[in-house]
Amino acid sequence: MMGQATLKDIAKALQISSSTVSRALKDYPGISLETRKKVKELAEKLNYRPNAVALSLRKNRSFTIGVIIPEVVHFFFSTVISGIEEVAINNGYNVILCQTNENHEREKKIVETMISSRVDGVLVSYARETHTFEHFQKMKDMGLPVVFFDRIPDMDDTVNVIVDDGKGAYQAVKHLLDQGYEDILHLSGPKNLAISKLREEGCRKALREAGKVLSEDRIIECPNGTIGESEGICRRIFAHSPPDAVFASNDIAAAGAMRAAKEMGIKVPDQLGVMGFSNWQFSSMVDPPLSTVSQPGFEIGEKAASLLLEMIENHRYIPRTEVLETQLIVRKSTLPQKTGFFDFSASGQQAGLE
Amino acid sequence: MMGQATLKDIAKALQISSSTVSRALKDYPGISLETRKKVKELAEKLNYRPNAVALSLRKNRSFTIGVIIPEVVHFFFSTVISGIEEVAINNGYNVILCQTNENHEREKKIVETMISSRVDGVLVSYARETHTFEHFQKMKDMGLPVVFFDRIPDMDDTVNVIVDDGKGAYQAVKHLLDQGYEDILHLSGPKNLAISKLREEGCRKALREAGKVLSEDRIIECPNGTIGESEGICRRIFAHSPPDAVFASNDIAAAGAMRAAKEMGIKVPDQLGVMGFSNWQFSSMVDPPLSTVSQPGFEIGEKAASLLLEMIENHRYIPRTEVLETQLIVRKSTLPQKTGFFDFSASGQQAGLE
DNA sequence: TTGTAGGCGTTATCAC
DNA sequence: GTGATAACGCCTACAA
Numbered sequence: 001m002m003g004q005a006t007l008k009d010i011a012k013a014l015q016i017s018s019s020t021v022s023r024a025l026k027d028y029p030g031i032s033l034e035t036r037k038k039v040k041e042l043a044e045k046l047n048y049r050p051n052a053v054a055l056s057l058r059k060n061r062s063f064t065i066g067v068i069i070p071e072v073v074h075f076f077f078s079t080v081i082s083g084i085e086e087v088a089i090n091n092g093y094n095v096i097l098c099q100t101n102e103n104h105e106r107e108k109k110i111v112e113t114m115i116s117s118r119v120d121g122v123l124v125s126y127a128r129e130t131h132t133f134e135h136f137q138k139m140k141d142m143g144l145p146v147v148f149f150d151r152i153p154d155m156d157d158t159v160n161v162i163v164d165d166g167k168g169a170y171q172a173v174k175h176l177l178d179q180g181y182e183d184i185l186h187l188s189g190p191k192n193l194a195i196s197k198l199r200e201e202g203c204r205k206a207l208r209e210a211g212k213v214l215s216e217d218r219i220i221e222c223p224n225g226t227i228g229e230s231e232g233i234c235r236r237i238f239a240h241s242p243p244d245a246v247f248a249s250n251d252i253a254a255a256g257a258m259r260a261a262k263e264m265g266i267k268v269p270d271q272l273g274v275m276g277f278s279n280w281q282f283s284s285m286v287d288p289p290l291s292t293v294s295q296p297g298f299e300i301g302e303k304a305a306s307l308l309l310e311m312i313e314n315h316r317y318i319p320r321t322e323v324l325e326t327q328l329i330v331r332k333s334t335l336p337q338k339t340g341f342f343d344f345s346a347s348g349q350q351a352g353l354e
Numbered sequence: 355m356m357g358q359a360t361l362k363d364i365a366k367a368l369q370i371s372s373s374t375v376s377r378a379l380k381d382y383p384g385i386s387l388e389t390r391k392k393v394k395e396l397a398e399k400l401n402y403r404p405n406a407v408a409l410s411l412r413k414n415r416s417f418t419i420g421v422i423i424p425e426v427v428h429f430f431f432s433t434v435i436s437g438i439e440e441v442a443i444n445n446g447y448n449v450i451l452c453q454t455n456e457n458h459e460r461e462k463k464i465v466e467t468m469i470s471s472r473v474d475g476v477l478v479s480y481a482r483e484t485h486t487f488e489h490f491q492k493m494k495d496m497g498l499p500v501v502f503f504d505r506i507p508d509m510d511d512t513v514n515v516i517v518d519d520g521k522g523a524y525q526a527v528k529h530l531l532d533q534g535y536e537d538i539l540h541l542s543g544p545k546n547l548a549i550s551k552l553r554e555e556g557c558r559k560a561l562r563e564a565g566k567v568l569s570e571d572r573i574i575e576c577p578n579g580t581i582g583e584s585e586g587i588c589r590r591i592f593a594h595s596p597p598d599a600v601f602a603s604n605d606i607a608a609a610g611a612m613r614a615a616k617e618m619g620i621k622v623p624d625q626l627g628v629m630g631f632s633n634w635q636f637s638s639m640v641d642p643p644l645s646t647v648s649q650p651g652f653e654i655g656e657k658a659a660s661l662l663l664e665m666i667e668n669h670r671y672i673p674r675t676e677v678l679e680t681q682l683i684v685r686k687s688t689l690p691q692k693t694g695f696f697d698f699s700a701s702g703q704q705a706g707l708e
Numbered sequence: 709t710t711g712t713a714g715g716c717g718t719t720a721t722c723a724c
Numbered sequence: 725g726t727g728a729t730a731a732c733g734c735c736t737a738c739a740a
Contacts, residue, residue, distance in 0.1 A: 017727045052470040054717035056407045057732050072432040081426050085453055097451040116406040255639050282636025285609050371711050408733035411716050
């Protein structure tokens with residue numbers, strides 16, 4: 001058991017040169033049938049597998065892409081990864097995965113190891129803590145292809161893939177208004193993420209069109225994004241000035257609002273409409289099922305990976321931002337009795353999963 | 355932009371040999387302070403990063419471990435990955451991630467690329483479709499360290515990390531019986547997975563101790579593990595011979611049972627107790643919150659990765675199976691009124707998350 | 709204190 | 725048809 005067999009091993013055993021072995025295995029022209037046969041048989045017998053590391057070194061291409069994300073346990077990110085993986089594997093690439101846990105220092109270290117590992121390109125959704133982008137700039141300056149998804153940085157000439165958060169939020173809030181809800185509380189995400197701003201903006205726009213304004217005390221930041229956080233916040237607000245609907249920047253926050261409502265005896269959806277964002281797996285399972293805005297995670301991953309492979313193979317790229325559409329998912333949490341449970345007339349909605 | 359700087363580049367620019375550069379950068383003894391300084395400055399300026407690929411080739415060590423799992427979107431697996439990553443990154447290893455999507459052919463291909471990539475070791479939870487293990491045996495025969503987790507194969511001398519599924523199931527069913535439920539329906543997982551058998555066995559044992567038997571029509575397989583599947587199955591069964599409790603092999607199936615019950619006007623937990631397995635993220639958010647058995651996913655990942663690194667660094671190993679404990683999580687779905695909502699007396703339970 | 713040479717596994721190039 | 729050689733980037737005996 002002296003490790004993996006190499007071309008040299010086969011060559012030595014067969015008393016031929018390793019270049020011949022290499023050619024025989026790849027069916028190059030100009031190798032006698034007999035040699036080819038002998039080589040292939042021995043290779044099979046010795047369980048020969050080409051050494052990808054040696055190949056990487058020689059070709060200066062690792063056929064590996066790096067993925068930097070906050071956390072795999074987020075349903076959204078795990079679907080994105082599936083999309084990335086699908087494209088990668090179909091094109092002969094491996095995926096190296098690193099999680100920042102939303103930590104900036106860790107992110108910087110990860111960038112270093114990505115560079116060292118000589119990945120052919122990197123897909124990034126940066127950490128919540130990240131406000132400066134020199135580490136990513138460095139990769140770009142080295143000529144390493146980078147595609148940002150979901151969270152896009154304040155940098156020049158990047159390639160990005162996002163969903164139309166503004167429009168998604170707009171549709172969500174418009175739906176709430178269409179259902180007759182009037183006083184909307186917006187639970188927003190971390191202020192430093194562009195997606196938070198865009199969702200807030202979409203929310204404002206829908207209200208504006210209805211002749212309303214989102215007053216400052218009707219928009220509350222949920223920086224941590226835990227269910228406990230939003231539950232606490234909602235409980236306080238429901239106690240002194242209850243809204244009649246909540247539009248949360250993500251489903252977890254929405255679930256917190258539902259919990260608070262339940263504990264305080266506020267009926268969802270009749271006394272309070274609740275709308276989330278992201279369509280987490282649990283959203284269709286809570287009671288009442290949660291209306292939300294679905295983001296095409298798998299497609300984002302596919303798109304981002306495709307763009308990256310394109311950049312890698314073409315050695316050049318056009319800076320741009322690809323915007324994918326969200327989809328409003330209307331469930332029971334925003335369908336008060338008065339408009340009827342099965343009234344799906346408002347706008348392009350669709351029933352829940354499965 | 356001629357790619358990454360190499361030792362040679364620095365050497366040439368400084369008119370010294372690349373071995374000197376190498377030594378200077380690593381603070382080897384016997385390099386003049388002056389040289390060292392010059393080298394380090396230039397390295398910094400050129401943004402030099404050691405080429406991990408070259409290192410891998412030379413040392414015959416890639417400092418990369420492979421992870422083969424069915425799907426990242428499963429909450430359980432994503433927590434396992436987090437545990438693996440944590441250990442890996444803290445020990446200077448990268449993680450290559452591949453999903454089988456429960457597909458056997460894909461799994462075999464993945465094993466090939468893992469071998470080609472010269473990963474230093476592999477962590478595996480194999481596909482549901484997989485019934486033969488030659489591909490894993492091949493890795494083992496090549497001397498490639500492998501650790502199996504959660505789903506362990508029928509192979510000799512392997513290293514495994516699992517949870518005590520039998521005991522977890524036993525505790526779960528015992529709790530149901532303690533609560534006064536009598537007629538228990540078991541929704542089991544795919545029959546070919548050892549975990550399914552163990553959970554079923556634990557279920558039987560608890561019943562046996564209570565002087566009952568699990569009759570054949572009270573154990574139903576849910577091979578796909580979707581919510582729709584179990585919902586359909588339960589609806590049929592509830593219609594002609596309703597049990598008073600369901601013990602599902604996973605939370606998704608349990609959620610399906612709850613849905614079926616809700617649609618048929620069966621009250622959970624008073625008319626039907628529902629117990630899941632795995633403690634998915636959504637389990638605490640459904641209504642009523644779902645009792646379940648939590649598996650320490652993160653710890654499984656940590657343990658499996660630690661064992662693997664140990665095997666890698668020691669070049670030898672002792673076949674064994676590490677068994678981690680599950681934890682019964684009692685929530686409202688198995689606490690009928692008659693025993694009181696806050697009666698946590700039965701056995702070592704604990705309240706839900708957050 | 710520094711340089712030289714060889715090799716990790718592969719393949720492209722040139723030579724016979 | 726086949727072989728020898730060099731090169732990818734790095735490290736490390738061994739030499740000087």
